[in-house]
Amino acid sequence: MxxxxxxxxxxxxxxxxxxxxxxxxxxxxxxxxxxxxxxxxxxxxxxxxxxxxxxxxxxxxxxxxxxxxxxxxxxxxxxxxxxxxxxxGGHGTGTAAGVRRKTDAAQWRDPATGYRRRQITGPHFPAEIAEIDLPVGGRVPYPAAAFAFVRQVVWVLDGRLTFHEGDTVHELEAGDTIELGDPVPCVFANTSGGACRYAVVLARGERP
Missing domain, CATH: 1.10.260.40 (lambda repressor-like DNA-binding domains)
Known part of the structure; x- marks a missing residue:
């Protein structure tokens, strides 16, 4: 389990x-x-x-x-x-590559919304991929600074995601993706009547 x-x-x-x-x-x-x-x-x-x-x-x-x-x-x-x-961005020592079973991956659950997040890639992989289950009514805001120095794509896997990118609102259906631009405050929301599952793919850019 x-x-x-x-x-x-x-x-x-x-x-x-x-x-x-x-x-x-x-x-x-x-x-x-x-x-x-x-x-x-x-x-x-x-x-x-x-x-x-x-x-x-x-x-x-x-x-x-x-x-x-x-x-x-x-x-x-x-x-x-x-x-x-x-x-x-280094690989450290003792990095294990290969199969990573779903049952072995720890999940993090937001105690406020019930949102569940599972890291798909390990800490030494050069890109970061996470899978998120956002329950009905879930709404998670993030400040612009949380998106600084990264390039990020959101990919909706199931359901519908209402994504606020600054003042712009995107209604994303299963299969839709959005590549984020310059850092702005963002909100991930599930305003539909069903579950929403999406993936976040992130690559680090330049930082001071």
């Missing part, structure tokens, strides 16, 4: 703390940069609270990482520095 939520909470906690400490930021500094309260960040880093998709979006934006990157790095966290190598 797939590992859902719990296995990733501790890994997300470790990754958020590692990213903050690597930048030599205090909790207060990360709170200022992200707009997430110091108390919430403290609970997340201690593994006492599972962050929502909105909170993850704000934290990843502060770190200049995509949500996919943050979760992929969390899934690959080993405490050996491989996660940092993955962020730089």
């Amino acid at each position: 797939s590992n859902i939520v719990d296995p990733l909470v501790g890994q997300i906690a470790a990754r958020v703390r590692t990213e903050r400490e690597r930048r030599r930021w205090t909790l207060a500094q990360l709170a200022d940069a992200s707009g997430v309260s110091r108390a919430m960040i403290h609970r997340i880093e201690r593994g006492e609270s599972s962050p929502t998709a909105v909170v993850l979006g704000k934290l990843s934006a502060a770190f200049q990482l995509s949500v996919s990157s943050l979760l992929a790095l969390a899934e690959g966290s080993t405490g050996t520095g491989d996660g940092e190598a993955a962020e730089r």
Whole structure:
């Protein structure tokens, strides 16, 4: 059976703390940069609270990482520095290639919306692919900074996705894709009466 939520909470906690400490930021500094309260960040880093998709979006934006990157790095966290190598685009050491069974992949569930996200690629693969199930009524906003320094394609696999790209709204059906342009605030919403499943394909661009 797939590992859902719990296995990733501790890994997300470790990754958020590692990213903050690597930048030599205090909790207060990360709170200022992200707009997430110091108390919430403290609970997340201690593994006492599972962050929502909105909170993850704000934290990843502060770190200049995509949500996919943050979760992929969390899934690959080993405490050996491989996660940092993955962020730089390197392959680290001990990277396993080959078959990755669906039942072996950890899923992350947003406690606020029930949205489920599964990383398809591992933390050392040069592109990031995630599969998302967005339930009826689900709405997940992300700040523009969460899309900085990345090239991203959204591919609707099943159902219908209402995608807000800045002030523009796209109604995407199964099989439709959208390649994102310059970073703007985005919202993923399921306003239909049925389930929606889509994939996010991301490649890292230039960063300072």
